[in-house]
Amino acid sequence: MIPALDTLRALGRGDKAADRVVPPTGYTARLTLFAAGAMAFLAVFALALSLAAGRLASSWGDELARASTVRISAPEGQMAAQTAAALRLLEQTPGIASARALSDAEQQALLAPWFGPDLPVDQLPVPQLIEVQETAQGYDSAGLRLRLQAEVPGAVLDDHARWRRPLAQAAGRLNLLALVSAGLIAAAVAAMVTLAANAALAANAQVIAVLRLVGATDNYIARAFVRRFTLRAFFGAAAGTALGIVAVLLMPSGGETAGFLTGLAFRGWHWVVPALIPPLAGAVAFAATAVAARRVLGGLS
Amino acid sequence: MIELENVAYSYGGAELLSDLSLQLAPGSFHFLTGPSGAGKTTLMKLCYGALRPTAGQARIFGRDVRQMGRDDIAMCRRRIGVVHQDCAFLDHLPVHENVALPLTVSGQAVAGQHENLRELLAWVGLTERATALPPELSGGERQRAALARAVIMSPEVILADEPTGNVDWDMSQRLLQLLIELNRMGKTILIATHDLSLIRAAKSQVQARVLRIASRRITAAGADL
Numbered sequence: 001m002i003p004a005l006d007t008l009r010a011l012g013r014g015d016k017a018a019d020r021v022v023p024p025t026g027y028t029a030r031l032t033l034f035a036a037g038a039m040a041f042l043a044v045f046a047l048a049l050s051l052a053a054g055r056l057a058s059s060w061g062d063e064l065a066r067a068s069t070v071r072i073s074a075p076e077g078q079m080a081a082q083t084a085a086a087l088r089l090l091e092q093t094p095g096i097a098s099a100r101a102l103s104d105a106e107q108q109a110l111l112a113p114w115f116g117p118d119l120p121v122d123q124l125p126v127p128q129l130i131e132v133q134e135t136a137q138g139y140d141s142a143g144l145r146l147r148l149q150a151e152v153p154g155a156v157l158d159d160h161a162r163w164r165r166p167l168a169q170a171a172g173r174l175n176l177l178a179l180v181s182a183g184l185i186a187a188a189v190a191a192m193v194t195l196a197a198n199a200a201l202a203a204n205a206q207v208i209a210v211l212r213l214v215g216a217t218d219n220y221i222a223r224a225f226v227r228r229f230t231l232r233a234f235f236g237a238a239a240g241t242a243l244g245i246v247a248v249l250l251m252p253s254g255g256e257t258a259g260f261l262t263g264l265a266f267r268g269w270h271w272v273v274p275a276l277i278p279p280l281a282g283a284v285a286f287a288a289t290a291v292a293a294r295r296v297l298g299g300l301s
Numbered sequence: 302m303i304e305l306e307n308v309a310y311s312y313g314g315a316e317l318l319s320d321l322s323l324q325l326a327p328g329s330f331h332f333l334t335g336p337s338g339a340g341k342t343t344l345m346k347l348c349y350g351a352l353r354p355t356a357g358q359a360r361i362f363g364r365d366v367r368q369m370g371r372d373d374i375a376m377c378r379r380r381i382g383v384v385h386q387d388c389a390f391l392d393h394l395p396v397h398e399n400v401a402l403p404l405t406v407s408g409q410a411v412a413g414q415h416e417n418l419r420e421l422l423a424w425v426g427l428t429e430r431a432t433a434l435p436p437e438l439s440g441g442e443r444q445r446a447a448l449a450r451a452v453i454m455s456p457e458v459i460l461a462d463e464p465t466g467n468v469d470w471d472m473s474q475r476l477l478q479l480l481i482e483l484n485r486m487g488k489t490i491l492i493a494t495h496d497l498s499l500i501r502a503a504k505s506q507v508q509a510r511v512l513r514i515a516s517r518r519i520t521a522a523g524a525d526l
Contacts, residue, residue: 220406
């Protein structure tokens, strides 16, 4: 733990001399930068997808969960009586905050998109809708359904569960998939850095032998490699993240009617999340190189 | 300083050295000789902890090598100057940085040491070549640079493996003079060489013991040297 802390401190301080003891390698450096950048770019999208799916799941949940609808279809004469009976029943049901019959104007507004604004709703046998708001505890929908059946034969309770459940489930699954993708990307960065670090350690076996000969500790030698790969991963990921964010910003916005695809942007504090990608990539590279270096150095005389 | 007690070393089953004892006392001057492949380099490596004996005990500065971790060995190397057989430089750094490398890796490279470094390079006659890269140096220049690097930490012991391996007679004499000067300053010196004329040249100037490795054992060489 202590050597790791030392390494971390040295990383921040920067050690020109320690950097110079390992010869510069343009080729692997560029490859590491590129791979870290590409992975960060993908990570931005995985995170955007995850956050958008999460947002969608919770908004569907919020909008639909606390509201249900009771629909009353009854012959002309009984409509008012049944509506009143249903309202009375709903008000007595524990777990229901309020129940309100929609006015003709409201019902007309709901139907307007389908039938046009000129529809004479009052002259049609349109069912009466009652909007029901639940309390936080919710109500027993099966019990309510039975009582409605008994007392208001024309009433049908729709608690939206049929719609909500598969949508919320799909959104949740999408969220999970995106998170798994982000995890896989981090693992791929670790694997890539480990390979690159192993290659660098093998290519510099002679340098390591010389450093050991003149009294360098493993920690010192490891540091030269760890610092290099950490910085490469960090800057590569920073560039990739920046490009990814620009790409997300360039996505056409759907405005008020934003659907799922056009909602693939970061909102509010979610902007902080992609900013975490470069430091995380650096941390992953740090750990991967440190482990690789310690394993290789431990095997030397 | 460095003691080997009944030490054996074998590479993959074949025993190269066996039942070998050696003591390097402070301020002593030893030559190690013997035919090629007899194990001179192996013995040197046992002395600076690059190899651990397969049997027996090796003690460096009073500590058993087998009880020492990798960092302990690294710390010991800062008190032992090693002139490696093939010099072993970092080819991408100029000579003066290579010579100062032990200071760099031990975190002792401070600004005030430029003067010391210049003096040291003048002492080994490499002032002109300070900014050259190691591959550009001649054999003798490499050996002198290696010696300068071996002594920059002011070590108590200097182990030189064939320090005159690929240099001409004049140059080997100059290197020998440098090592004799170091011995007069109180350093313990062990030189592995198969160059008997070098040993003869040294014996006229310094009280040197000559050890000979043959058939896996170490023996004090006869008076003929």
